[in-house]
Amino acid sequence: MAAWRRAIELALGDEDTAKLRSIAQSRTEPASRVERARILLAYREGPSFYAAGRALGLHHQTVQRCVERAVCEGPMAALDDRPRPGREPTITPEARAWLVSLACRKAKDLGYPHELWTTRLLAGHARTYGPAQGHACLADLVQGTVCKILDQDEVKPHKVRYYLEQRDPAFAAKMAEVLCVYREVKLLKEAAAAANKKAGKKLGEAVAIISYDEKPGIQAIANTAPDLPSAPGVHATLAREFEYKRHGTVSLLAGIDLISGKVHALVRDRHRSREFIEFLKLLDTAYPTHTAIKLILDNHSAHISKETRAWLAQQPVHRFEFTFTPTHGSWLNLIEGFFSKLARSVLRHIRVASKQELKDRIMAAMDFFNQEPVVHTWTYKLDTPA
Numbered sequence: 001m002a003a004w005r006r007a008i009e010l011a012l013g014d015e016d017t018a019k020l021r022s023i024a025q026s027r028t029e030p031a032s033r034v035e036r037a038r039i040l041l042a043y044r045e046g047p048s049f050y051a052a053g054r055a056l057g058l059h060h061q062t063v064q065r066c067v068e069r070a071v072c073e074g075p076m077a078a079l080d081d082r083p084r085p086g087r088e089p090t091i092t093p094e095a096r097a098w099l100v101s102l103a104c105r106k107a108k109d110l111g112y113p114h115e116l117w118t119t120r121l122l123a124g125h126a127r128t129y130g131p132a133q134g135h136a137c138l139a140d141l142v143q144g145t146v147c148k149i150l151d152q153d154e155v156k157p158h159k160v161r162y163y164l165e166q167r168d169p170a171f172a173a174k175m176a177e178v179l180c181v182y183r184e185v186k187l188l189k190e191a192a193a194a195a196n197k198k199a200g201k202k203l204g205e206a207v208a209i210i211s212y213d214e215k216p217g218i219q220a221i222a223n224t225a226p227d228l229p230s231a232p233g234v235h236a237t238l239a240r241e242f243e244y245k246r247h248g249t250v251s252l253l254a255g256i257d258l259i260s261g262k263v264h265a266l267v268r269d270r271h272r273s274r275e276f277i278e279f280l281k282l283l284d285t286a287y288p289t290h291t292a293i294k295l296i297l298d299n300h301s302a303h304i305s306k307e308t309r310a311w312l313a314q315q316p317v318h319r320f321e322f323t324f325t326p327t328h329g330s331w332l333n334l335i336e337g338f339f340s341k342l343a344r345s346v347l348r349h350i351r352v353a354s355k356q357e358l359k360d361r362i363m364a365a366m367d368f369f370n371q372e373p374v375v376h377t378w379t380y381k382l383d384t385p386a
Contacts, residue, residue: 007047008067010040016075017044023079033079039066040075095135096149099126103150103157117157119146164328174326178333181296181323182378185209185258189375208287210264211335211376212255212279212297214271215342220247220358223351240351247355252342252362253279255295256335261373263338265366267359271300273307280311280320294321296333334376 012020023029024037039062042052049060049067056063070078103122107114114121123146130138150156168174188207221244228239251271255264264282268275283293297303303322312320325332346365352358 007049008064008071010043010047010067010071010075012040012044012075017041020075032081036066036079039063040070040078043067091137091141091145091149092135095130095137096153098130098133098135099138099141099146099149100153100155102126103155116160119143119150119158122146122157166328168327168329171326171329174324175329175332177323178296178325178329179378179381181209181294182258185378188259206290207292207294208283209258209294210255210283210296211258211333212253212295213330213333213335213339214251214253214300215339216251216271217249218252218347218358218362219249220352220355221245221350222247222353227351240349244351247352247358250355250359250362251275252339254335254338254366255279255283256338256376257373258334258376261375263366263369263373265363267362269355271302273302273305276302276308277311280308284315284319289316292318292321294323296323296325298330298333299324299327334378337376 020037020041023033024041026034035056035058038056039052039058042055043049043063046052049063052058052063053060066078099122102125103117107117107121110125112121112125120143123141123143126135126138126141126146130136130141184207188209223241224243224245225241227241228235230236230238248269250267250269253266253268253271253275256262257264264279264286266275266279266282268278287293302308303324330336342365346362350358350361352361
């Protein structure tokens with residue numbers, strides 16, 4: 001007669017119990033780990049192999065093996081399979097190294113029309129040319145094995161990760177100039193705030209510092225059918241017809257006063273020199289004649305063209321002063337953060353009936369933001385000596 005299976009004492013701490021409950025409720029963990037976590041939790045509630053097995057629809061011996069292993073090795077170790085010996089690998093380390101080095105080259109360099117490798121193409125190439133290179137074990141190589149080898153070496157030849165090469169030799173010097181302007185903004189805010197309390201001067205009366213840039217290619221897209229509003233219990237979201245009609249694009253020319261937070265903006269069809277000069281005229285009328293207007297901007301051709309330089313030559317000395325960000329250094333310009341906010345809050349999913357409506361709505365957004373101006377402040381590396 002078989003011996004009676006005695007209950008085994010399983011001690012689970014609060015931390016282990018919390019982890020097991022999290023795994024037992026997980027939708028992403030492997031099914032085996034979820035099942036074993038539920039076994040241990042069920043056994044903790046009632047220390048009976050038969051009761052836990054009936055509750056989970058498992059054989060009592062399955063429960064017993066899991067619990068015994070948890071007692072010996074710990075509850076978290078009992079969730080994973082024990083390592084198995086498996087068969088000896090047939091692919092030699094030299095063949096693996098040759099395959100990985102092959103994956104690090106471009107497929108087009110070996111005569112293929114493909115720019116990058118696919119795992120299927122790489123497996124086929126290894127089967128064809130591997131034995132001739134002294135790796136006979138690759139004669140029967142399959143795609144799945146290629147994926148495992150590349151995954152172990154963390155090589156992904158089918159993917160591209162973009163990077164930006166720094167091509168401006170004066171990047172550091174130009175960045176220092178921009179940071180100096182931001183330090184000046186900080187000092188002006190402190191000095192003007194103190195002077196405002198004593199003499200009632202307006203903030204930014206002597207100098208105005210503008211962060212400027214263009215946002216081109218804003219699409220004027222119209223619906224081909226009316227939007228369907230959301231309704232409780234019927235439609236959780238706005239419903240929109242997939243098809244749409246294009247009315248062209250517009251460009252936003254905008255600058256933020258870094259002292260007051262006010263946004264100056266123009267919306268035009270293009271952003272050439274004449275549009276940029278029009279924006280400068282807008283700034284010229286917005287500030288008193290004795291105020292020095294300093295702009296932080298990129299080196300777009302419209303900003304340094306003959307037409308722009310000729311117009312600036314006609315203005316009073318020191319009226320306008322430009323500080324250019326380095327090439328590929330748009331992240332140094334605070335206006336980019338405002339454009340991101342505009343894209344997320346206003347331009348995202350926008351639909352208009354005409355290009356003019358898009359212009360009107362963008363300008364209405366500028367008026368909305370100017371009702372409660374947000375003073376943008378640069379803090380990163382501001383205290384680092386230039």
